[in-house]
Amino acid sequence: MADKEHLLGALSEVLAERRGADPDASYTARLLADGTAAILAKIEEESGEVIDAAGADDDAHLIHEIADLWFHTLVLLTHRRLSADDVLAELGRRFGMSGLAEKAARQRQG
Numbered sequence: 001m002a003d004k005e006h007l008l009g010a011l012s013e014v015l016a017e018r019r020g021a022d023p024d025a026s027y028t029a030r031l032l033a034d035g036t037a038a039i040l041a042k043i044e045e046e047s048g049e050v051i052d053a054a055g056a057d058d059d060a061h062l063i064h065e066i067a068d069l070w071f072h073t074l075v076l077l078t079h080r081r082l083s084a085d086d087v088l089a090e091l092g093r094r095f096g097m098s099g100l101a102e103k104a105a106r107q108r109q110g
């Protein structure tokens with residue numbers, strides 16, 4: 001197993017390798033082959049499961065559902081030939097900037 005620090009990058013690489021792989025041998029390959037609508041349907045389904053899990057007091061269940069949601073958003077990035085690195089770069093850019101300050105800066109830019 002990749003260490004936590006490198007896990008999203010390692011997983012992104014695995015998912016990229018699944019492009020064009022046998023859909024009968026890989027869940028990711030099947031979802032990528034099914035296309036954007038199928039991936040978005042899973043993201044919608046998993047988002048609903050996160051919301052439902054947040055209403056209960058079971059932390060392990062909530063973590064499980066958020067992992068499913070993260071995974072399916074990584075599949076979407078892969079489908080668009082993007083990767084976790086692109087999102088990490090954006091979060092890195094925001095790191096240390098107050099959300100309120102960021103919003104005010106955007107509003108100043110019009």
Ligand SMILES: N=c1c2ncn([C@@H]3O[C@H](COP(=O)(O)OP(=O)(O)OP(=O)(O)O)[C@@H](O)[C@H]3O)c2ncn1[C@@H]1O[C@H](COP(=O)(O)O)[C@@H](O)[C@H]1O
Pocket residue numbers: 011014018025026027028029067068071
């Ligand atoms: N992290 C994940 C991961 N998280 C969730 N899932 C799959 O996402 C699906 C979640 O859907 P559901 O919860 O709705 O479960 P389901 O009943 O199977 O759903 P349906 O799709 O049948 O509706 C399940 O089939 C899970 O197995 C994942 N499948 C793969 N990975 C990673 O991706 C790698 C490549 O996987 P393959 O492409 O399958 O080789 C794996 O080694 C893992 O590291």
